[in-house]
Amino acid sequence: MINTCIRLQADMVQIKSCREKLKANSKSFLQLGQILSLAGNEVRLKILFLLEEETELCPCDLSDILGMSIPAVSQHLRKLKDGDIIEARKEGQTIFYSLRNQHLKILRPFFKIINQQNSATQTV
Amino acid sequence: MINTCIRLQADMVQIKSCREKLKANSKSFLQLGQILSLAGNEVRLKILFLLEEETELCPCDLSDILGMSIPAVSQHLRKLKDGDIIEARKEGQTIFYSLRNQHLKILRPFFKIINQQNSATQTV
């Protein structure tokens, strides 16, 4: 980084205040950014939505529903699990994934938007 | 894609129902996914938060606040603008960016979470 703000009109008080706000919330930006980047993938967003709707699903089912390979699904599930967004329950050789409560506060509004937009297009 | 679900235990009614839900909401997944992928970048999340707090900011200010080069900031702003999340206002040679109303319904909860978590750590 070479450039910095040159212009005389710059409000240094405002800039300093903004820098402090960022610093005070740095942990939030990191954490929320990670969750949003996980949800910001169309496949993973679908997986999360399906888990909300169906309570739990296995990689095999998801592969079938999403029409994509099992390893591809498995790798998405791994990311979601690493991000503490979903959890696994083993039953025989089947592994059932479900949403964790921890981040539902952030995710629920998304599911709501998805369902609302659908009902909106239905009524129009 | 070669594999598909083999197991006999698969609930075909459930799978078919899920496929239909995805199809019915396909537009929502695409649109929401795009917004979340934009917000799911730490730099862009900070930019959005700052625009909410300060109403409007120019690339020069943002570069200074974020501690990164002007072209880097400009390219993030372009993505946000292409996604209809922010809009530009020209004043002389300065361009002020601000949040558009359209997607604030989705973004507002994020800002709320950021501010809440900060006040939470302050009190602890």
Add this chain to the structure above:
DNA sequence: TTTGTATTTAAGTATTTGCTTAAATAAGTA
């Protein structure tokens, strides 16, 4: 113990992302 099913992991690859530096626009000022 061998076979089959469910899943993960690893390695390879094409695409996307996010920066860098340099050049191009655009608008004010001398």
Add this chain to the structure above:
DNA sequence: TACTTATTTAAGCAAATACTTAAATACAAA
């Protein structure tokens, strides 16, 4: 007009992403 400032755009590149196929792991059943 030339010069500065604010910003964008373009080209290049390293790293991350999301898939692929093949191999490994885990469990159940024959």
